[in-house]
Amino acid sequence: MRAICFYFQIHQPFRLKHYRFFDIGNDHYYYDDFADDDIITRIAQRSYLPANQMLLDMIRENGKKFKVAFSISGTALEQLEQYVPEFIDSMKELAQTGCVEFLSETYAHSLSSLYDPVEFEAQVKAHDSKIQQLFGQKPKVFRNTELIYDDDIASMVYGMGFKAAITADAKHVLGWRSPNFLYSSASAPKLKLLLKNGKLSDDISFRFSNPEWASYPLTADKYINWINELPQEEQLVNLFMNYDAFGELQPRESGIFEFMKALPRFAAENDIQFWTPSEVVSKFKPVAELAVPYPMSWTDEARDTSAWLGNTLQQEAARKLYSIGERVRLCTDRRIKLDWNYLQASDHFFYMSTKHNDDGSVHSHYSPYDSPYTAFTNYMNVLSDFMTRVEEQYPASIDNEELNSLLLTIRNQEQEIEKLHREVEMMRNNIVQDTTGDFPIDEAPAVEAPELKKEEEKKPAAPKKKKAPAKKPAAKKAATKKPANKKAK
Amino acid sequence: MKALMFGWEFPPHILGGLGTASYGLTKGMWQNGDMDITFVIPKPWGDEPKDFANIIGANCAPVAWRDVNWDYVQSRIGNVMDPQMYFNLRDHIYGDFNYMSTNDLGCIEFSGRYPENLLEEINNYSIVAGVIARTVECDIIHSHDWLTYPAGIHAKQVTGKPLVIHVHATDFDRSRGNVNPTVFSIEKDGMNHADHIITVSNLTRRTVIEKYGISPDKVTTVHNAVEPLNEELLNLEAPPGKTSKVITFLGRITMQKGPEYFVEAAAQVLHKVNNAQFVMAGSGDMMDKMIRLAAKRGIADRFHFTGFLKGKQVYEMLAASDVYIMPSVSEPFGISPLEAMQMGVPSIISKQSGCAEILDNVIKTDYWDINAMADAIYSIIKYPAMFNELREQGLAEVNQITWDKAGAKVINIYRNLINR
Numbered sequence: 051m052r053a054i055c056f057y058f059q060i061h062q063p064f065r066l067k068h069y070r071f072f073d074i075g076n077d078h079y080y081y082d083d084f085a086d087d088d089i090i091t092r093i094a095q096r097s098y099l100p101a102n103q104m105l106l107d108m109i110r111e112n113g114k115k116f117k118v119a120f121s122i123s124g125t126a127l128e129q130l131e132q133y134v135p136e137f138i139d140s141m142k143e144l145a146q147t148g149c150v151e152f153l154s155e156t157y158a159h160s161l162s163s164l165y166d167p168v169e170f171e172a173q174v175k176a177h178d179s180k181i182q183q184l185f186g187q188k189p190k191v192f193r194n195t196e197l198i199y200d201d202d203i204a205s206m207v208y209g210m211g212f213k214a215a216i217t218a219d220a221k222h223v224l225g226w227r228s229p230n231f232l233y234s235s236a237s238a239p240k241l242k243l244l245l246k247n248g249k250l251s252d253d254i255s256f257r258f259s260n261p262e263w264a265s266y267p268l269t270a271d272k273y274i275n276w277i278n279e280l281p282q283e284e285q286l287v288n289l290f291m292n293y294d295a296f297g298e299l300q301p302r303e304s305g306i307f308e309f310m311k312a313l314p315r316f317a318a319e320n321d322i323q324f325w326t327p328s329e330v331v332s333k334f335k336p337v338a339e340l341a342v343p344y345p346m347s348w349t350d351e352a353r354d355t356s357a358w359l360g361n362t363l364q365q366e367a368a369r370k371l372y373s374i375g376e377r378v379r380l381c382t383d384r385r386i387k388l389d390w391n392y393l394q395a396s397d398h399f400f401y402m403s404t405k406h407n408d409d410g411s412v413h414s415h416y417s418p419y420d421s422p423y424t425a426f427t428n429y430m431n432v433l434s435d436f437m438t439r440v441e442e443q444y445p446a447s448i449d450n451e452e453l454n455s456l457l458l459t460i461r462n463q464e465q466e467i468e469k470l471h472r473e474v475e476m477m478r479n480n481i482v483q484d485t486t487g488d489f490p491i492d493e494a495p496a497v498e499a500p501e502l503k504k505e506e507e508k509k510p511a512a513p514k515k516k517k518a519p520a521k522k523p524a525a526k527k528a529a530t531k532k533p534a535n536k537k538a539k
Numbered sequence: 540m541k542a543l544m545f546g547w548e549f550p551p552h553i554l555g556g557l558g559t560a561s562y563g564l565t566k567g568m569w570q571n572g573d574m575d576i577t578f579v580i581p582k583p584w585g586d587e588p589k590d591f592a593n594i595i596g597a598n599c600a601p602v603a604w605r606d607v608n609w610d611y612v613q614s615r616i617g618n619v620m621d622p623q624m625y626f627n628l629r630d631h632i633y634g635d636f637n638y639m640s641t642n643d644l645g646c647i648e649f650s651g652r653y654p655e656n657l658l659e660e661i662n663n664y665s666i667v668a669g670v671i672a673r674t675v676e677c678d679i680i681h682s683h684d685w686l687t688y689p690a691g692i693h694a695k696q697v698t699g700k701p702l703v704i705h706v707h708a709t710d711f712d713r714s715r716g717n718v719n720p721t722v723f724s725i726e727k728d729g730m731n732h733a734d735h736i737i738t739v740s741n742l743t744r745r746t747v748i749e750k751y752g753i754s755p756d757k758v759t760t761v762h763n764a765v766e767p768l769n770e771e772l773l774n775l776e777a778p779p780g781k782t783s784k785v786i787t788f789l790g791r792i793t794m795q796k797g798p799e800y801f802v803e804a805a806a807q808v809l810h811k812v813n814n815a816q817f818v819m820a821g822s823g824d825m826m827d828k829m830i831r832l833a834a835k836r837g838i839a840d841r842f843h844f845t846g847f848l849k850g851k852q853v854y855e856m857l858a859a860s861d862v863y864i865m866p867s868v869s870e871p872f873g874i875s876p877l878e879a880m881q882m883g884v885p886s887i888i889s890k891q892s893g894c895a896e897i898l899d900n901v902i903k904t905d906y907w908d909i910n911a912m913a914d915a916i917y918s919i920i921k922y923p924a925m926f927n928e929l930r931e932q933g934l935a936e937v938n939q940i941t942w943d944k945a946g947a948k949v950i951n952i953y954r955n956l957i958n959r
Contacts, residue, residue, distance in 0.1 A: 070845065071818055071843040071844075071845045072778060072845075072855065072856075072859070074780070074816075074843070075778065075780025075781055075782055076778050076779065076780035361831075362831055362834045362835045363830065363831060363834045363839075365834070366833075366834035366835070366837060366839045367834070367839065369837070370837075370839065370840045421827070423826065423827045423830045423844075426830055426834065426839070427830060427843070427844045430839045430840055430842075430843070431843060433840055434816070434840045434841065434843070437840060438782060446813060
């Protein structure tokens with residue numbers, strides 16, 4: 051008995067429009083909606099929708115023995131909801147079959163796992179609640195952006211309550227070991243690891259329709275035979291790929307859909323089943339621990355993070371972006387939060403890669419820019435405007451710690467005022483009941499004044515910080531949203 | 540007095556300072572009166588100003604005889620040149636150039652830019668110059684920059700009139716000393732054949748004398764000037780969203796212009812100041828390197844690249860700027876600081892640029908002196924007195940630098956040559 055574990059990735063970033071230096075400070079809308087609409091609609095028509103139909107047919111034909119897993123980034127979900135709502139419906143239909151598992155990931159398909167643990171956790175939560183809301187599932191298995199994984203990430207992921215993670219089969223990590231087993235993490239031994247079978251996955255997603263490939267044409271028969279010929283003890287084959295492999299990377303005419311549809315029949319003949327990652331985790335035992343001191347991924351020849359952080363441009367952009375993370379989390383402005391998400395998409399960094407040869411051509415295939423330098427310049431212009439907006443909310447002259455304490459004070463006081471208000475309300479009701487006519491309701495200010503005084507007396511106890519008494523004036527104006535600005539002056 | 544000028548660029552379609560200078564000088568000479576100037580450029584677009592010079596396009600001058608009628612010529616090149624001129628030129632074809640690739644009018648095509656096969660274009664240009672020189676009457680021949688020296692020499696040999704060459708730059712400026720031997724030999728040849736050499740600064744004059752071995756009495760400096768700006772440009776305002784000080788570098792991003800010193804100075808200033816943005820406007824072969832350098836210094840969020848700016852965009856950029864900086868390693872003249880001053884932007888220029896010879900109300904530093912540059916930037920954006928003084932005085936100074944004065948000097952040189 052053997053198991054195939056299919057997992058498909060769906061991701062689309064919000065692409066940036068051409069944003070000139072002159073736009074900084076004037077234009078706060080950064081996105082190329084036309085390109086986003088165009089691309090996602092095209093891919094959905096050619097790939098996502100027919101592929102969904104294919105999966106649905108396969109699940110129905112095979113009596114729920116055919117199972118797959120999906121990981122859909124939050125940004126892709128937003129775009130699909132907006133431009134291709136029928137895809138969400140079709141996905142819901144798939145979810146209802148019970149044969150589809152949804153995986154967890156960062157909402158923005160971001161690199162936050164490498165830079166900002168707090169942000170990372172927040173994004174994972176945001177993504178999972180989006181999945182829950184749309185498909186009624188709470189993800190149990192984690193998959194990081196482009197399968198980026200190392201020991202630190204493992205600890206964070208385990209800390210968030212996931213029982214397994216999906217990652218790549220980088221040769222420099224695996225060495226002689228085979229990806230066809232369940233592993234566990236060295237830093238969090240209870241976290242199981244599913245490793246991508248790179249060869250068999252890429253046979254489908256990259257090589258399937260290549261006539262120069264020695265094994266062309268690939269048939270389901272042949273493919274299942276390959277799996278069957280694996281050593282007997284290797285019981286798990288993880289096939290991870292981009293969902294647009296069906297219909298987009300491998301066009302419909304190549305027969306990719308028919309190939310997929312034929313798989314279950316040949317698999318059944320050879321006693322090969324289809325499992326979701328969760329099933330794999332519950333049915334297999336890990337064979338060994340896997341230590342990954344440096345991050346690996348499934349991208350580029352190097353299978354590390356150099357696709358996004360390989361050169362000085364990419365490092366600078368990422369460093370600058372995450373330097374304001376703490377600030378952004380203090381903000382309450384919805385637009386800032388949105389932009390913050392969209393700007394984190396790993397794709398922006400992917401476009402800045404200066405790699406050559408095969409890797410380079412993949413980067414430039416996806417990039418909307420003509421050179422990595424243009425990509426960088428454009429991104430930095432946008433980022434610069436974004437940073438100014440964040441700073442306008444909370445000036446850079448106040449450091450984070452001070453700002454935090456100020457905000458805490460304000461929040462405490464807001465709660466305090468709320469409480470006192472309720473008290474006033476209650477007392478006023480009492481007054482109305484008790485002394486009819488003596489204290490009319492209109493005379494509210496007269497009642498409130500002594501209350502405020504009472505509030506002043508209570509205050510020194512409420513905020514934790516020593517500085518609290520100095521903050522008094524702010525407390526009175528607690529209604530204003532930006533007291534921090536006032537402090538700065 | 541009739542002058543036949545050879546140039547490579549002419550506004551509004553310009554690629555660098557050469558076009559601006561050629562235009563300003565021609566207009567300045569015309570303002571002095573009694574000048575009849577014919578200006579030859581490789582490829583006119585039709586929207587060049589024609590009121591003070593006759594424009595002849597080298598790509599409209601036939602070198603091979605074609606039997607075409609007036610209407611056809613009118614329809615093909617009527618927007619660029621008077622068809623009658625075409626027929627006059629056709630009457631003076633001096634050789635059989637049918638072996639060359641010519642078009643339906645018997646003309647050679649030009650890109651009018653700086654293409655890969657630049658040397659070929661230069662050669663073709665001088666072939667066409669032979670036809671033009673035989674057609675257009677002139678008292679003196681004037682060649683702007685090395686691209687047109689061969690044409691000037693050819694015209695001189697045909698007409699026997701004195702040749703003036705105008706050195707806007709030498710290859711020593713462009714290459715930081717590693718001269719291209721072919722370019723050098725064209726320049727040297729031009730200087731040898733010239734009856735007089737005009738340089739745009741004393742710096743260039745010294746280069747011509749020392750590096751090209753030209754006799755000093757044959758070389759005169761006529762500094763460049765600027766055209767007064769029109770109201771529309773002067774009234775441009777900084778964009779409303781501007782919150783920080785803007786320090787601008789405007790020019791080709793090449794070795795000659797010293798862009799790396801600007802980046803380094805920017806890094807120093809940004810360590811101290813928060814609300815400053817640095818802009819590198821322009822394009823060039825060192826642009827990608829500069830983007831990398833800015834990223835490496837960790838200032839990329841405050842260091843911006845606009846790409847090539849043209850026409851009004853240049854002035855919009857200046858209107859948004861608080862400091863203009865030109866750290867050129869070797870700048871024969873450098874008109875752009877003057878334009879910045881016209882827009883009321885305080886300027887910092889390198890001592891190694893020609894315009895430093897005539898400007899007083901600017902800050903001058905050595906191009907390599909990053910510290911001095913950073914200090915100057917800092918004081919201009921921090922101290923309003925400094926900013927205002929440089930702005931007011933600079934404006935007053937630059938308004939005195941006009942082309943008619945430069946034109947008068949050139950006319951004087953012509954007179955001496957003709958009466959010799």
